[in-house]
Every structure is written in structure tokens, then in C-alpha cells.
Ligand SMILES: [Zn+2]
């Protein structure tokens with residue numbers, strides 16, 4: 589019997605042998621989480637004690653209008669105009685989109701657009717995609733709201749265009765008062781006109797907030813989960829008709845994601861339902 593000769597195995601570095609990325613650290617974002625949960629509770633209590641058939645019809649119409657105004661300003665303003673530079677807009681239009689967008693309580697234009705650019709650049713990457721769908725639908729829909737994270741790749745995301753726009757800078761600086769005025773005070777003042785400030789606050793202030801939030805967040809969850817992939821299966825993005833109908837067309841996410849790398853950022857060429865494109 590002979591002693592076996594030790595064998596030296598030489599391996600060439602592969603992806604598996606590279607230094608793993610640092611673990612993502614999550615800190616609970618208490619202020620965000622508390623506000624988000626509180627609005628849900630207050631909206632539910634309000635709708636229970638002031639059901640739709642007891643409030644002034646004008647308050648219900650305002651609820652629908654504020655929901656749609658917020659929806660279009662997020663899709664046209666925050667998303668198409670500012671995140672993707674799909675088109676240019678005159679100063680008054682940018683001011684209007686910034687004001688209505690603030691009413692949606694989804695952060696400032698700058699905050700929103702930078703994270704959206706991260707989402708497209710690192711889509712489905714748990715390390716760098718803020719709304720990463722591969723982390724689960726609950727995370728993609730609302731989970732990210734509850735945690736504060738530092739995204740190291742924000743450094744590589746272009747932001748000069750946002751910082752050089754006076755509308756974006758001003759809205760970012762005074763975001764909270766703008767959001768409160770447009771999102772909560774405005775429905776109360778309008779409700780005073782038809783003698784129903786409480787009903788107007790509950791439906792056009794609180795309930796419409798729930799509607800715009802979950803419709804927008806559906807693009808991160810439902811439009812990455814269930815639907816068709818006629819343009820690309822490189823990512824989890826899909827085209828979901830129900831989501832598209834509730835989000836001014838944003839649910840047609842598969843073409844949008846593909847077009848981010850190809851032609852332009854709109855869905856003009858996709859022949860899908862996209863009112864905001
Ligand atoms: Zn986008």
C-alpha cells in the first residue's frame with residue numbers, strides 16, 4: 589500500500605468565490621410606519637362612522653377626483669417626467685404636478701425618482717432594488733415602507749437633473765407642509781364649501797390616500813407577480829390589465845421596463861392601455 593499523494597486543487601476565481609456583498613441592514617422607520625398605519629386606521633374608522641351614504645355627495649366626488657389627480661400626477665409627473673425624463677414641461681405644469689404629487693404622500697419628487705431609478709437599474713436585486721419583487725410580494729407592495737435602508741448604489745444614480753430643477757428643490761425642501769396642505773387641508777377647506785368638512789376630510793383626505801397608495805404600490809407588487817410578459821422575461825415585470833386600469837396604465841410594466849433599455853420611457857409604442865403615456 590502506498591500513501592496517497594496530497595492533491596492540490598487550483599481554482600480560478602469565479603462569481604461564487606468573489607467576496608459576498610455586505611448584508612443589508614434594516615432599521616425600522618418608525619415615523620413612516622406609524623403614519624402609514626395610522627392613516628389606515630383613521631380611514632377605516634372614518635368610513636365606519638361616516639359611511640359613504642351619509643356624507644355629502646360632493647365629498648365623494650372630491651374623493652374620486654383627488655385620487656385620480658394624485659394618480660395622474662404621480663404617473664405623469666413623478667414617474668414619466670422626473671424619473672425618466674420622457675418629456676419636458678413648462679414651469680406652471682411642473683408646479684401643478686409637484687403640488688398634486690405631494691398630495692399623494694409618497695415622498696418628494698427627488699426621493700421618489702431616485703429610488704425609482706434604482707429600481708430600474710438594479711431590478712430584482714435584493715441588495716439594491718428598493719422594491720425588489722424577488723423578496724416577496726408583501727415586501728414589494730408595502731414592506732419597504734417600514735424600513736429605512738441606506739442604498740449604497742444611490743451614488744451612481746444620476747440626480748443632477750433633479751437638483752437643478754427649482755420646482756424639485758423647493759418641493760423637496762418644503763415637502764411635508766406641501767403634502768399636508770394638498771393632501772389633508774385642501775379637502776377640509778373644500779368640504780367647508782358644502783358644509784361637510786369632516787366627511788370631505790375622511791373621504792377625500794384619508795380614504796383617497798389609501799386608494800392612491802395601494803394603486804401605486806400595486807405596480808411594485810402585482811405588476812411583478814401576475815400577468816403577461818410579451819416584451820421581455822429578463823425581469824419579473826409583467827403587464828397586468830387590472831393594475832393598468834387602476835394606475836393610469838402603469839400596470840403595463842413589462843413594456844415599460846423593456847423600453848427603459850431600448851427606445852424611450854413611455855409606452856407610446858406598445859398599444860396597451862396607458863392614459864398617462
Ligand atoms: Zn419607471
Ligand SMILES: [Zn+2]
Pocket residue numbers: 707807808812825841
Ligand atoms: Zn418595477
